[in-house]
Amino acid sequence: MGYFREGDARAIIRQAYGQVQAGGAAVAEAFYAPQELARMPREAVELALGVGHPIRHASLRTGEVVLDLGCGAGIDTLLAALAVSPAGRAIGLDMTPEMVERTRRHAAAAGLANVEVREGLIEEIPLPDASVDVVISNGVLNLSTRKSRVLAETIRVLRPGGRVALSDLVLTEALPEEVLKSPAALAG
Amino acid sequence: MLLKKFFNVGFEDIAVVERKPFGLADLVRYPLFTKEFLVFLQDAMPVHRHEELVFSIVVTARKPSA
Numbered sequence: 001m002g003y004f005r006e007g008d009a010r011a012i013i014r015q016a017y018g019q020v021q022a023g024g025a026a027v028a029e030a031f032y033a034p035q036e037l038a039r040m041p042r043e044a045v046e047l048a049l050g051v052g053h054p055i056r057h058a059s060l061r062t063g064e065v066v067l068d069l070g071c072g073a074g075i076d077t078l079l080a081a082l083a084v085s086p087a088g089r090a091i092g093l094d095m096t097p098e099m100v101e102r103t104r105r106h107a108a109a110a111g112l113a114n115v116e117v118r119e120g121l122i123e124e125i126p127l128p129d130a131s132v133d134v135v136i137s138n139g140v141l142n143l144s145t146r147k148s149r150v151l152a153e154t155i156r157v158l159r160p161g162g163r164v165a166l167s168d169l170v171l172t173e174a175l176p177e178e179v180l181k182s183p184a185a186l187a188g
Numbered sequence: 189m190l191l192k193k194f195f196n197v198g199f200e201d202i203a204v205v206e207r208k209p210f211g212l213a214d215l216v217r218y219p220l221f222t223k224e225f226l227v228f229l230q231d232a233m234p235v236h237r238h239e240e241l242v243f244s245i246v247v248t249a250r251k252p253s254a
Contacts, residue, residue, distance in 0.1 A: 160251060161253040
């Protein structure tokens with residue numbers, strides 16, 4: 001990440017995710033159960049771009065407020081909304097307008113009225129202090145050049161005792177310089 | 189490193205509850221990546237890392253109660 005300035009990295013990621021097209025269900029099928037996918041709109045399944053299943057470890061309960069950092073096309077936001085319904089709600093946050101629109105469309109298609117979607121940065125979460133019970137995120141933190149800032153924002157918006165469940169990719173060995181300099185690798 | 193960042197901002201009960209290798213065969217599933225990029229990555233990465241480019245993890249943590 002050190003090869004890209006924050007603004008440049010953000011522009012590359014916004015473009016990559018804004019332009020991505022549904023490409024089959026292989027990613028979703030690697031992480032989610034068939035009965036979960038059966039409840040989701042087809043496009044939300046085909047645009048699942050996460051790297052795990054954080055909700056499986058979030059112990060969501062009805063009535064809770066869940067925030068999905070970098071919601072993408074919304075599969076985790078929608079699954080969270082189902083898990084906390086009817087009294088709870090799920091908030092999807094994404095900086096890419098196309099993804100915000102997709103999540104809204106997918107929530108409507110799934111008949112989920114307890115989904116709220118906001119356009120914004122995970123480094124500047126547009127929510128008040130202590131307003132969320134659980135934060136989830138799936139393959140997004142690694143895209144930020146300011147990970148500590150994202151985590152500081154995460155703990156700010158959580159209520160005391162609130163939980164986070166976050167899937168992400170981590171390195172155990174350095175990547176070659178030519179890979180680190182690649183915009184395509186950055187977006188992934 | 190990542191867990192330390194969680195600790196530094198004040199989280200407690202920080203745990204890695206899943207950890208799996210993530211390699212080229214996993215990347216192929218993602219529509220984000222072109223065939224050209226995957227070939228570039230395959231050439232750029234040493235063969236012994238093709239099955240473990242990175243690790244996918246799930247971290248859980250809790251904000252301290254008031």
